[in-house]
Amino acid sequence: MAGAIGDSIKRKEDPRLLRGEGVYAEDIQVPGTQWVHFVRSIHAHARILDIDATEALAQPGVSAVLTGKDIHPRFDTYPVIAIPGLPEVTAEKGLPPFNMIATDKVRYVGEIVAIIVAEERYMARDVEDLVRIDYEVLPGTYDPEEALRPDAPLVHDDRSNEAMLWRRSTSNVSQAFEEADVIVRERFVNQRIHGVPMEPRAGVAIWDPKLRSLSVWASTQTPHDLRDHSAEILGLKKEQVRVVAPDVGGGFGPKAHGDPEYVLLAAASLLLNAPTKWVATRSEEFLGMSHARGKVSYLELAANSQGKVTGLRLRHIADLGAYPKGPEANLSAGSAISSVGSYGIPEVDLQVQAVYTHRTPETPYRGAGRPEGMFLIERGMDMLAQELKIDPVELRRRNYIPAEEFPYKTPGGDVYDSGDYAQAMETALRVADYPSLRKEQARLREEGRYLGIGFASWIKSGGIGPSSINPASSAHDWGRVSIDRSGKVTVFTGSSPHGQGLETTFAQVASAVLPVDVEDIEVVYGDTGLVTYGMGTYASRSMVIGGTAIHNAAEKVLAKMRSIAAFRLGVDPGDIVLEDRRFTSAGTGKAGLSLAEVAASAYRVTERPADMEFGLDESCFYQPKNLTYSYGTYVAVVEVDGESGEVNVRTLYCVDDQGVVVNPMVVEGQIHGGAAQGLGQALYEQIIYDETGQLATGTLMDYCLPTAEMVPPFVNERMETPSPTNPIGVKGVGEGPTVGSPPAVVNAVVDALAPFGVRHIEMPLTSEKVWRAIQSGRNASS
Numbered sequence: 001m002a003g004a005i006g007d008s009i010k011r012k013e014d015p016r017l018l019r020g021e022g023v024y025a026e027d028i029q030v031p032g033t034q035w036v037h038f039v040r041s042i043h044a045h046a047r048i049l050d051i052d053a054t055e056a057l058a059q060p061g062v063s064a065v066l067t068g069k070d071i072h073p074r075f076d077t078y079p080v081i082a083i084p085g086l087p088e089v090t091a092e093k094g095l096p097p098f099n100m101i102a103t104d105k106v107r108y109v110g111e112i113v114a115i116i117v118a119e120e121r122y123m124a125r126d127v128e129d130l131v132r133i134d135y136e137v138l139p140g141t142y143d144p145e146e147a148l149r150p151d152a153p154l155v156h157d158d159r160s161n162e163a164m165l166w167r168r169s170t171s172n173v174s175q176a177f178e179e180a181d182v183i184v185r186e187r188f189v190n191q192r193i194h195g196v197p198m199e200p201r202a203g204v205a206i207w208d209p210k211l212r213s214l215s216v217w218a219s220t221q222t223p224h225d226l227r228d229h230s231a232e233i234l235g236l237k238k239e240q241v242r243v244v245a246p247d248v249g250g251g252f253g254p255k256a257h258g259d260p261e262y263v264l265l266a267a268a269s270l271l272l273n274a275p276t277k278w279v280a281t282r283s284e285e286f287l288g289m290s291h292a293r294g295k296v297s298y299l300e301l302a303a304n305s306q307g308k309v310t311g312l313r314l315r316h317i318a319d320l321g322a323y324p325k326g327p328e329a330n331l332s333a334g335s336a337i338s339s340v341g342s343y344g345i346p347e348v349d350l351q352v353q354a355v356y357t358h359r360t361p362e363t364p365y366r367g368a369g370r371p372e373g374m375f376l377i378e379r380g381m382d383m384l385a386q387e388l389k390i391d392p393v394e395l396r397r398r399n400y401i402p403a404e405e406f407p408y409k410t411p412g413g414d415v416y417d418s419g420d421y422a423q424a425m426e427t428a429l430r431v432a433d434y435p436s437l438r439k440e441q442a443r444l445r446e447e448g449r450y451l452g453i454g455f456a457s458w459i460k461s462g463g464i465g466p467s468s469i470n471p472a473s474s475a476h477d478w479g480r481v482s483i484d485r486s487g488k489v490t491v492f493t494g495s496s497p498h499g500q501g502l503e504t505t506f507a508q509v510a511s512a513v514l515p516v517d518v519e520d521i522e523v524v525y526g527d528t529g530l531v532t533y534g535m536g537t538y539a540s541r542s543m544v545i546g547g548t549a550i551h552n553a554a555e556k557v558l559a560k561m562r563s564i565a566a567f568r569l570g571v572d573p574g575d576i577v578l579e580d581r582r583f584t585s586a587g588t589g590k591a592g593l594s595l596a597e598v599a600a601s602a603y604r605v606t607e608r609p610a611d612m613e614f615g616l617d618e619s620c621f622y623q624p625k626n627l628t629y630s631y632g633t634y635v636a637v638v639e640v641d642g643e644s645g646e647v648n649v650r651t652l653y654c655v656d657d658q659g660v661v662v663n664p665m666v667v668e669g670q671i672h673g674g675a676a677q678g679l680g681q682a683l684y685e686q687i688i689y690d691e692t693g694q695l696a697t698g699t700l701m702d703y704c705l706p707t708a709e710m711v712p713p714f715v716n717e718r719m720e721t722p723s724p725t726n727p728i729g730v731k732g733v734g735e736g737p738t739v740g741s742p743p744a745v746v747n748a749v750v751d752a753l754a755p756f757g758v759r760h761i762e763m764p765l766t767s768e769k770v771w772r773a774i775q776s777g778r779n780a781s782s
Helices: 014-018 121-130 173-178 223-234 260-272 282-288 328-340 370-388 392-397 421-432 434-446 502-513 542-569 595-602 664-683 736-752 767-781
Strands: 034-040 046-052 062-067 112-118 132-137 162-169 182-190 202-208 213-218 241-244 276-279 295-303 309-321 347-356 450-462 477-483 489-493 521-524 577-579 582-584 616-622 628-640 647-657 714-719
Touching: 034 121, 034 260, 034 282, 046 112, 062 121, 062 260, 112 121, 112 260, 162 328, 173 295, 173 309, 173 347, 182 370, 202 260, 213 223, 213 260, 223 241, 223 260, 260 276, 295 328, 295 370, 309 328, 309 370, 328 347, 328 370, 328 450, 370 392, 370 450, 370 736, 392 421, 392 450, 421 434, 421 450, 421 628, 421 647, 421 714, 434 450, 434 628, 450 736, 477 542, 477 595, 489 502, 489 542, 502 521, 502 542, 542 582, 542 595, 542 616, 628 736, 647 664, 647 736, 664 714, 664 736
Parallel strands: 034 276, 213 241, 309 347, 489 521, 647 714
Antiparallel strands: 034 112, 046 132, 062 112, 162 347, 182 295, 202 213, 202 276, 295 309, 450 628, 477 489, 477 616, 577 582, 628 647
């Protein structure tokens, strides 16, 4: 059957996108549209004394200038996701209100302070200079560690800068450190970065006063969440709000949670009784779209003389920015939990302090906390190997969780579903030809060249829902499979693709159950008017949760079709088999029935059992019992220029296990994209603020992204350990490569610089940083 699970078929969605026939939010044209421009704060911390829009309102074509005094007396604050019910969590006063627009105070550069509405796009933007805002500038807090000082300026006047304190310890961790033969300690910084999706955010809102209905088109990962939040804030029923996520040009997490701009766009449409539209600029996104990753961490590893790790201590200080946007505070705890990695470390002491600063709020970004935790343990393992003078491969071998111990509960609380971590390493060694690389490294060092080989064994959770670390989670997803009278199959999914190829892979899931080709299956998503329920796409959950919901709904349809075929053929439903895409029964002498024939019978009262409901239309809510855990081992090979510090990543070898793979070609594309984004954090990307909280890297002239010529060749090898948590056996794929590539690359660079005694360099490993590390090593040895 064309397009069964495991087939590398071409993506169904690509032809229209390649022909320029995709429809993005900016493409939506509505007569009478008013353009919206958001005026954003130029200060990181200041009181708003006065906003005078008189001159702006006098300009031709300007319809309105709205401020916090217009919005928040009428509309609610933006909902924030509460800290989960973990017993170790403490928070001084809960979470502060997240105003969609500042009222009396601004708390970061880029916070919205006014909304200009005008007849033309650039008119709305041009009159910003005519909106006079009088500020009283206040001292700010711009560093997460400094935010914890008693004398640090408060981000929120009624509470401390510590938003959350979470701690989890095992009973014998102190003993593990007291009895250790060696302890390695290091401070690490996972720098702030920006998601930079190819398409900036954009939206259109239409309030119909006669029907009292609101329609919103938005470049979002979570249309149903946006519908629910919009209804709650604007005082509407969910049934009055329709949200459509058309083609979305990338998301990576920052388009998933808590964007006030779309609700403000809808509020402006409601207040003015006119369609409104907003398209962000790239520089606006650097200010207003959430950042990610920012954490300062202190790691300690205890081990015996043979390299067996006996204990781990970790203190995370997580920078939330000015507001706890989305689940970022929660995921900092998940980041700490993941820091044991793929190793059987028996004792841990994990602590997370999530703090407010006068900076742009942070939100989950591809990997959602796990990249930070995995980076720490993989760097720590290399440091321990260096301390004990053990090959980093051998050290890892001595600490891997044995394959026979799955499912495996970590001391942090994860329950790993399945895996063979040692085999992933052995596969990586074979693919990379590790012995030859070490020989080449020795030869090049004699020539004054510096080749480095870095390893990273990583794990990434997927399929967010009820789990061992958050059993109270209500996360789920919904799928529906419908077959009409003619036999046309339509799949409806609450997941919301934005580049993952889900139109293809979801069709493959349905095709694996039903006797129909992938090209004959339509997949509908992203429209809350057509898709009743959904939670969107994030956290490596689409195939695990959304795919399983579709699979289960298709199984329900198939069971009904078997009953209809049995009724028509005069046999027991248990005797029905599928052969050559036909429902048949051995021994009847009949040719059997096609899918279209059975589908037609479902709509005819005399051709189906008397007690059977009309039609073929089944749905499924699916909620997992635990997370899935994809894993792998990456090997980075780099060469460092000893004179300039330039890092050339020669090859990245990627061994991945995502469970059962629905479409290998799609998965390989996800690996390439995720690994490239991880490479960006390792070598190039960084959000930088100056001493007054001004963003210094606010354009792509200042914020360095890896281009095609900067991305190395990828060599992919796949393992397949099915997950026992779902009937397909799939695990998540989208985020794992972003977890694995940063530590592999950093470990490789440090390995290259071993002749200079370099122990650690903070990301991003720019040429200047590397050059300075080389000079420091040369000076120390001279």
